[in-house]
Amino acid sequence: MSNLSELHLDALAEIFSIGAGRAALSLSEIVGDEVHISVPSVQVINVEDINATTLSLNSGRFGAVSQYFSGPFNAEAVLLFTEEQALKIVSDMMGSQMSLEELAEFEHEAMCELGNIILNACLSAMADILHFTLESSLPNYRVASADEILHRLKENSNQPYVMVLHIDLAIEKRHTTGNLVFLLSSTSLTNLVIHINQFLGSIS
Amino acid sequence: MNTLSAKRFDMEDIFNSLNLGVCVVDADSKVLLWNNWIAKHSDIKETDALNRQFENVFSESVSPAFLTALKNTLTHRLPVVLSTALHRTPLPLYNGCEANQQQTRMYQSITITPIQSQLNESCCLIQITDSSTSIKREKMLRSHSEILKKEATTDSLTDICNRRFFDAHYEMAVAEAKRQKHPLSIFMVDIDFFKSYNDYYGHIAGDNAIKQVASALKSQLSRATDIVARYGGEEFVLVMPHLPQKVAEQFAEKLRSAVFNLAMPHIKSRPFNQITISVGLCTGIPENDDNLLNKADAALYQAKLKGRNRCICLPLCETEEYLEQ
Amino acid sequence: MPVDSSIKKLLIVDDSKVSRMLIRTHILVQRPDWVIFEAVCGEDAIELADNERPDYCTMDINMPGISGTDAAERILSKYPLMKMVIFSANIQETHKNRARSFGSILVAKPVTEKSIALTLDYFTNSK
Numbered sequence: 251m252s253n254l255s256e257l258h259l260d261a262l263a264e265i266f267s268i269g270a271g272r273a274a275l276s277l278s279e280i281v282g283d284e285v286h287i288s289v290p291s292v293q294v295i296n297v298e299d300i301n302a303t304t305l306s307l308n309s310g311r312f313g314a315v316s317q318y319f320s321g322p323f324n325a326e327a328v329l330l331f332t333e334e335q336a337l338k339i340v341s342d343m344m345g346s347q348m349s350l351e352e353l354a355e356f357e358h359e360a361m362c363e364l365g366n367i368i369l370n371a372c373l374s375a376m377a378d379i380l381h382f383t384l385e386s387s388l389p390n391y392r393v394a395s396a397d398e399i400l401h402r403l404k405e406n407s408n409q410p411y412v413m414v415l416h417i418d419l420a421i422e423k424r425h426t427t428g429n430l431v432f433l434l435s436s437t438s439l440t441n442l443v444i445h446i447n448q449f450l451g452s453i454s
Numbered sequence: 455m456n457t458l459s460a461k462r463f464d465m466e467d468i469f470n471s472l473n474l475g476v477c478v479v480d481a482d483s484k485v486l487l488w489n490n491w492i493a494k495h496s497d498i499k500e501t502d503a504l505n506r507q508f509e510n511v512f513s514e515s516v517s518p519a520f521l522t523a524l525k526n527t528l529t530h531r532l533p534v535v536l537s538t539a540l541h542r543t544p545l546p547l548y549n550g551c552e553a554n555q556q557q558t559r560m561y562q563s564i565t566i567t568p569i570q571s572q573l574n575e576s577c578c579l580i581q582i583t584d585s586s587t588s589i590k591r592e593k594m595l596r597s598h599s600e601i602l603k604k605e606a607t608t609d610s611l612t613d614i615c616n617r618r619f620f621d622a623h624y625e626m627a628v629a630e631a632k633r634q635k636h637p638l639s640i641f642m643v644d645i646d647f648f649k650s651y652n653d654y655y656g657h658i659a660g661d662n663a664i665k666q667v668a669s670a671l672k673s674q675l676s677r678a679t680d681i682v683a684r685y686g687g688e689e690f691v692l693v694m695p696h697l698p699q700k701v702a703e704q705f706a707e708k709l710r711s712a713v714f715n716l717a718m719p720h721i722k723s724r725p726f727n728q729i730t731i732s733v734g735l736c737t738g739i740p741e742n743d744d745n746l747l748n749k750a751d752a753a754l755y756q757a758k759l760k761g762r763n764r765c766i767c768l769p770l771c772e773t774e775e776y777l778e779q
Numbered sequence: 780m781p782v783d784s785s786i787k788k789l790l791i792v793d794d795s796k797v798s799r800m801l802i803r804t805h806i807l808v809q810r811p812d813w814v815i816f817e818a819v820c821g822e823d824a825i826e827l828a829d830n831e832r833p834d835y836c837t838m839d840i841n842m843p844g845i846s847g848t849d850a851a852e853r854i855l856s857k858y859p860l861m862k863m864v865i866f867s868a869n870i871q872e873t874h875k876n877r878a879r880s881f882g883s884i885l886v887a888k889p890v891t892e893k894s895i896a897l898t899l900d901y902f903t904n905s906k
Binding site for chain 1: 541
């Protein structure tokens, strides 16, 4: 099991809520409207314990934006929305009345950008607060079924831990929820805990 | 050492032949590299760009979102993408810079990546591609289908959905509710004593009243799944999935008071002396041949009989009550 | 004019323990004699404001229960002389304006020496 205490999770929750706030600020500048993002919960679980319910992957197809991060810890970060929600977000952000087929043309690019903003904001908040630097790949977007996503999470045995953040995103009046999933190796998780301990040590 | 001179090509030749914009800026966002592609599309020579701050190179302004993205990449050292979908033309770059061609601002997709110089300075690589062609295709598609679809599905007076759209939507919504076994609510709305209003205030005022009621009803909707349509004359219909009975009833009341609060005088309507609506609601999980629309219409009829300016809700399934009677 | 030498009271409102620890630590480095109270939600904050009458308050926005902005507005309408700083990572114009509208300011999270310096400056130097 993961060796994270309540206080570790609280620190992570605070870090990600700051990241979410920064992402909301960037998005509001792009859409010219109020954007609200919050991270109501952070969990760290063993990949074996992950199932469709943990990720609320109940049905349908999902849009997944992923970036690989490296530094003191390495992680694949994946932001998941249902495909339907992804299209609605894109249409809200573009602010135009387009049919779903037409939107789909932009879905790829716009979702890459949205994911990039949220992922970078969360990771940069973490890097700022825990005092380290991270590098990252460019974002990649794919649409996959819940089964495909779970399969991919589980097949990767050298990353036995997942950190799951639930994301609440509201653009104008529309509320959307998604998940941000970090796949971590044991070493990466240990390194993350070391950094959080250093940070907590500096303030307690 | 990986020197380029040892290779067969000059790196600069390659940069300058690329069919995309390549620019490198340093930590103070001063331009260190400016390839032919950008020079051509910005009409700014390399010599005029080098060593100047990126945003000051152009005579026109660079979009704030681009500058934020550049700043973020320089501070956090994480790569950033700017999509055409959300930004269109962040940089003042043009297609058709040749003489006698009309200049149009180019649609762009931009990637900003952190890189390190050989002197270990933090720099950023900016890559720009022309996405005009994909946008053009999208625009053509959109202008065609959007206009057609909008005309075909919008009521020209009120700008809400028309009867044709409602008919198609209603059928789908019922089928979906049956399949998913979730409740569906139909609200039939009618303006009270509208004929007398028209007769007394005239048709132009009548049209205006219809418009105002339509927009009051529309303003109550916030979910993408909900629609309001003009059903005919002074009659409207709303379709809303997933509402519990209680919430649906409260919503009907919200509709009624939204119109009441418009406080539009109507002296031929007693006893209210203002424009009011009656609302008939039917809500439930449709099965087999259940007809929500007929039930909502029957509820509306009852609301009229009971004195207007009110909401009546009928259950979808009344069999048990009939048995009791 | 009386010299203000009394010990000041600060109320820290944040649902995150780590965030409260951060603010407390940073503040105590600068103002070791301040008395600090902590509340984990807006409701508790309103109660503590009544009971302890703090001179200053730092308020988080996203908390379970009523939002920090609502709590701040209620507290300030009751105690208009209290100096309140709202901590948020989300510094959109609408939020700034709302904070200003009820006599408070928004300071960007994360809590750092810099943001604490801004906060202390507002507490002690604004009129």
